[in-house]
Every structure is written in structure tokens, then in C-alpha cells.
Amino acid sequence: MKILRTVILALLLCILSGCITFLTEIHVSGDGSGTLVQTISMNPEAFKGAMQEVAKGMGGSGEVHETTEEKPQKEKGPFSTADLAARAKELGDGVEFVSADPIQTPTAQGVRVTYRFRDINTLYLNPKPSAAMGAEGAGRSSAHAVRFRFERAGGRSVLTAVLPPDAKEKAAAPPPAAPEMDDQQLAMMKTMFKGMHVGLSIDVDGRITSTDATYHDGSRVTLMDLDMDPLLEKPETLKAMNERLASAMGDDAKTAAALSEFPGVKIESRPLVRVEFAAR
Numbered sequence: 001m002k003i004l005r006t007v008i009l010a011l012l013l014c015i016l017s018g019c020i021t022f023l024t025e026i027h028v029s030g031d032g033s034g035t036l037v038q039t040i041s042m043n044p045e046a047f048k049g050a051m052q053e054v055a056k057g058m059g060g061s062g063e064v065h066e067t068t069e070e071k072p073q074k075e076k077g078p079f080s081t082a083d084l085a086a087r088a089k090e091l092g093d094g095v096e097f098v099s100a101d102p103i104q105t106p107t108a109q110g111v112r113v114t115y116r117f118r119d120i121n122t123l124y125l126n127p128k129p130s131a132a133m134g135a136e137g138a139g140r141s142s143a144h145a146v147r148f149r150f151e152r153a154g155g156r157s158v159l160t161a162v163l164p165p166d167a168k169e170k171a172a173a174p175p176p177a178a179p180e181m182d183d184q185q186l187a188m189m190k191t192m193f194k195g196m197h198v199g200l201s202i203d204v205d206g207r208i209t210s211t212d213a214t215y216h217d218g219s220r221v222t223l224m225d226l227d228m229d230p231l232l233e234k235p236e237t238l239k240a241m242n243e244r245l246a247s248a249m250g251d252d253a254k255t256a257a258a259l260s261e262f263p264g265v266k267i268e269s270r271p272l273v274r275v276e277f278a279a280r
Helices: 002-016 044-057 081-091 183-193 235-247 252-260
Strands: 020-028 034-042 095-104 109-117 147-153 156-162 197-204 206-211 220-227 272-279
Touching (some): 081 095, 156 197, 183 235, 197 272, 220 272
Parallel strands (some): 020 197
Antiparallel strands (some): 020 034, 095 109, 156 272
């Protein structure tokens, strides 16, 4: 039963976060208007592998059969154009849906969606993978929404990203120690989280003159970048990550700090990030 629970939990994580690329890029002009581009895709082979592991955990062969029966093509789920267009209102007043371009490759299936906003002050943005999958609000209805403040000062544009407060769940007892992972569980974790990449960045239309952002390069500020593939290469990294995440369960700040210990991971720890730039 313990292994079965582990498999089911891992599958749920795969559906809600693993196997998914959710990259959010905010392009801001000197007057506070701009565009929001979100890339949402899933690794079809990783998801198929997760289903095979679930079948094995339940005593099956693990073989996934594909049917040749033709079914009517119908858009549905979080990647449908209709649903993506409807999210514009959730993202804030004055946000308009622009386009949704499908992504269809052997390693990724999804969509690249573009929205336009007139004033970034009205933008609400939830960058979590569960928002991309429709499991929680994409904007104003979410407690995890990032907000922005924009103003003109001394001939320059000043943008402040307001990151959501830490969400902590009070537990009656300390979280249990992470169970030791065997080779089979390590292989399953690698399969499920293959291709997971979550990011949130801001590109300003001009030259950044000053910022307190931890991660910035040129006209871009990175608030979050979590690419799982490099972390999946070594078993010892997976085991260490499993232990750290288990000890941080229920505390967003501790989870972010735990993930930031690993190379290549960028997670902004400041609650307010100020970017001053000279617009073009």
C-alpha cells in the first residue's frame, strides 16, 4: 500500500506540475502597457511513462495500449483556445486575448498564448503550474497572484513586482522524514518530472538603470526559473531534493529556499522587486 500511495501521489504531481513547461514572459513598455506571453506544454512521453508506472504499481504489466479508433477532434481542457481566451478577464481589467499558437512536436504538446494589457497595475498573475492546468485560479482569484506597481518618475519608468506572501500550513506535528528512495522510485521520479520547466520573467522595453532583483541580465529580470532536467541527471541530487522538499512541506519560503540550493535554480526571495528603466 505504501508503494501504491507513492505512485498515486507521484501521478497527481505529474498531472499538476511535473512533465509541464509553463513559462511566463511579461513585456513592459515605457508607459506601463505591454504583452503577456505564456508557453504551456507537456511532454507526452513523460506522461505516458507515468501512466505505465502507475499500472505497474497496481500489479499490471505497465504496457499502455493506444487505440486506432478515430474520435472527433474537439478542443477541451486548459489548453483549449476558448478557455485561454476566457482567462483574460481573470488576469485583470483591460487584459485582452491576442492569440494562441499550438505547439506540436515529438517532445512537447501545448500552446503559446499571448495577451495584451493596457496597464500593468491591473495585472494579476499566478505563475504556478497548477494555474496552467486549470487546477487553481490563473489571476485575481488566486492567493498566489503576483501584482505590479508602475509609475513614471523623473523621466524614467519604475516597475515594482509584488510577490505573494508566504503561504504556510500549520501542522499538528513536524513533517515526517522523507522515505528512502530505491532505484525504482528514482527512475519513476525521473520519468515523471522529465521536461518540467517553470519560469517567470520580465522584459522591459528599454535599458535598466537600476534594480534590486537578484537575477537580471540586460533588459530581463528573472523572478523564477526552475528547470528540472539538469536536476534529474544524478541520483544523489534527486535524493537530496526529496529530503529537502519533505522537510519544507507546507512552507512556501522553505520550499523556495530548498530548491534554490540546487545549481541552475533561480527563485527570487525578495517580496518586492524594483526595476527602473529608461524607455526607448
